[in-house]
Amino acid sequence: MxxxxxxxxxxxxxxxxxxxxxxxxxxxxxxxxxxTGSLGKFxxxxxxxxxxxxxxxxxxxxxxxxxxxxxxxxxxxxxxxxLKTEFSEENLEFWLACEEFKKIRSAAKLSSRAQRIFDEFIRSEAPKEVNIDHETRELTRTNLQAATATCFDVAQGKTRTLMEKDSxxxxxxxxxxxxxxxxxxxxxxxxxxxxxxxxxxx
Structure with missing residues (x-):
């Protein structure tokens, strides 16, 4: 009452x-x-x-x-x-993909998932290309040669900073x-x- x-x-x-x-x-x-975003649990x-x-x-x-x-x-x-209203959702989607990537324990899965994330968000003309500088892009490309859970850390950090300061x-x-x-x-x-x-x- x-x-x-x-x-x-x-x-x-x-x-x-x-x-x-x-x-x-x-x-x-x-x-x-x-x-994510489900109201069902409330x-x-x-x-x-x-x-x-x-x-x-x-x-x-x-x-x-x-x-x-x-x-x-x-x-x-x-x-x-x-972010979708600003057509910049790729930054958050990349950050989330990196968070999930860090949870992978299989070396084989790390390698294949890393390549998929790179192709989707990092490489030039990627379908959801994030706004990072050339140096970071090339560093990430190099990291993929021996993929580890931290290979996207620099790119993820710069994307996060961009979102925090801008969006x-x-x-x-x-x-x-x-x-x-x-x-x-x-x-x-x-x-x-x-x-x-x-x-x-x-």
Whole structure:
């Protein structure tokens, strides 16, 4: 039951649904995969206001640092959606590919995956060519001759720096994120004033 009903005319459940809808619009057609950006794992029912509040805090945390954004699956999906509007999603996709690449333990798989990443993101005229200098491109090409988990580190680091200094500030200033952050702030305040398990007293 909501104790501040006059200030918040909607119920806790309706407010949570509204926030979920707003997030769904923001992440519309994200193509990072079923795990990233998936809303399925979040239960926005009235019995789960704690999860709702936690997720709201996650959204608000994206503006605290680029690291917090990249450590959040929904943050990555939201940022990816924004980058697509700027036609620069290849930078984030390369960074994510490198993160997955580092988890590979098989030497044979490392070599084949490294070549695939190079062909997709690094080589000149690659279908998703990232914006790195010639020296870094050639260094990465050399690293592929004996592929290790760190062979993309320099290129990945430069791409990350580019996103943090260029795209990330614009993402935070975008109307889409500003609107979502406003909803998250309201949801955090709202859920703190709700106590779903509180019994009614007569």
């Amino acid at each position: 909501c104790r501040t009903l006059a200030a918040f005319p909607t119920t806790c459940l309706e407010r949570a649904k509204e926030f979920k809808t707003r997030l769904g619009i923001f992440l519309h057609k994200s193509e990072l995969g079923s795990d 239960d926005w029912g009235s019995k789960h206001s704690k999860e709702s509040k936690s997720f709201s805090e996650d959204v608000l945390g994206w503006k605290e640092s680029f690291d917090l954004l990249l450590s959040s699956k929904n943050g990555v999906a939201a940022f990816h959606t924004f 990330y500030p614009r993402f935070l200033k975008s109307s889409a994120y500003q609107d979502l952050a406003s909803q998250a702030s309201a949801a955090t305040t709202f859920t703190s004033s709700c106590s779903p398990a509180e019994p009614s007293h007569t």
